[in-house]
Amino acid sequence: MAEKSKVLVIGVTGLIGKFVVEASAKSGHPTFALLAPPSTPSDPAEADLVEGFKSLGVRVVQGDINDPDTLLTAIRKVDVVISTVETSPEDQYKIVAAITMVGNIKRFLPSVFGSHVDRAHAVEPARTFYAAYYTNILRLLEEQGIPYTYVSCNFLAGWHSSTLAQPGATAPSRDKVVILGDGNAKVVFNREDDIGTYTIKAMDDPRTLNKILYIRPLANTYSMNDLVSLWERKIGKTLERFYIPEEQLLKQIRDAKSPDDLRWAISHSIFVKGDQTNFEIEPSFGVEASELYPDVKYTTVDEYLDQFV
């Protein structure tokens, strides 16, 4: 049996990184997690994270994207680099740069988890943001011939479906919801650990080489109207729905200050334009995760929402 790819995950303190690290270690890959030296010596959350990693046999490597020597040292240890950083495009450029310098990385998964922005119908400032964060990264990889897989994981269940996509909420509402547009555009919610599982399965799969892996299982694809109805059936109660028409939302984007304008512009692309789902996945550029890995028993939105009833 072939040796398992060695994996480095960069950006492990973010929303997805931890789940990718765990999925990698659990599937038997030698796994390295890059972690910046602690800013506060006794951050309990980070100490827990490190303890959890160590219990799975993950090797925590102290280093930093802005410290070239530590970054190169970490990358030299592995075959596959997965970035889940959520900071600036410059941080991603530095990871790509380190991969170029090391020169023998078999696959790079840039931090483009989220919508597939090249197909988005985004208004400003989301359009510029998308270009800097995602489109440029892909071009950098293509131009330099760095083997990549772009994971488009769409929404995170813990962050979005658990709140019915209501900003600031921490649990699904029981009285009212605000819906952007007419609420009929379809969006996709995936649980974070499933995203980790799919990512690790894809990272050295020849079928995902230089392709986009869309995590878009049918059972997790809902319009906001349908998602709210599902929740209503579960709690046996009807919510009051407030719709924000597209024109009003566009005005709100134009009038808002940064970063609210960006947040609303991204929401416009996803909830009004339906940019997570309004295109076919063609074999020339992408594959769908639940079709490629039918053995993965992912958690559906229906199952996920049960915990909140």
Place this chain on the structure above:
Amino acid sequence: MAEKSKVLVIGVTGLIGKFVVEASAKSGHPTFALLAPPSTPSDPAEADLVEGFKSLGVRVVQGDINDPDTLLTAIRKVDVVISTVETSPEDQYKIVAAITMVGNIKRFLPSVFGSHVDRAHAVEPARTFYAAYYTNILRLLEEQGIPYTYVSCNFLAGWHSSTLAQPGATAPSRDKVVILGDGNAKVVFNREDDIGTYTIKAMDDPRTLNKILYIRPLANTYSMNDLVSLWERKIGKTLERFYIPEEQLLKQIRDAKSPDDLRWAISHSIFVKGDQTNFEIEPSFGVEASELYPDVKYTTVDEYLDQFV
């Protein structure tokens, strides 16, 4: 007076690197030359090069593009990086990568000395070669926001006008010349030390930031017919001119093996299509060196050829 920019030149053993190093040192810039550890311990040409550099106060830094640590160390010493490497695109990518990782370089001059290929009408395999070597590099810099100046120096006098552009020749012919196409397309020949001088003047000039510096002085712009006539007047003798029509050249390109096909395809672009001169330099993308620096007393082709009479 402001401190002079510190300069690193990478690729000093090639056709132009030495002249750039010398121009930099002579104009008072702290100058560093990256040099790979010698493959043969007693290469006399390289020993002469190093001695020459040292006599000008140039600091020779031992290092290699493929040794990330030495490359980073060298780049950390300077403000401006000038690449004159003539090897693979991958070597240039590694320099760009190191600049990205170091993060505070004020200007990068990639090794794109030669024609400005984005405006070239090249046939294959030159088209693909150009894209890999030049166009991609520029995109990498633009996408990552690395400040650059692209020097399009056109032909080197020592390599081209001294031979009347006859492959394999070492001096201007006195009996016959082969001319591609009808010999009326205009090409540009610049002496290597002038290229060095213009490059160093441009490297931290705000007027050349993210622009193309074309070295295209009118006095060095000749059609092949006119260049041969100039030479004929100097030696008082008429050369026999053999013209290769475009169709025949294109067939020759298609039939030739690598790298001859590439060499002929580049010649087709320059001598037949006139790609060094068949466009206006617009302020939006470029500046012309002899206009920008009228004080530079460059050597004309006319003066240059005198030494061979």
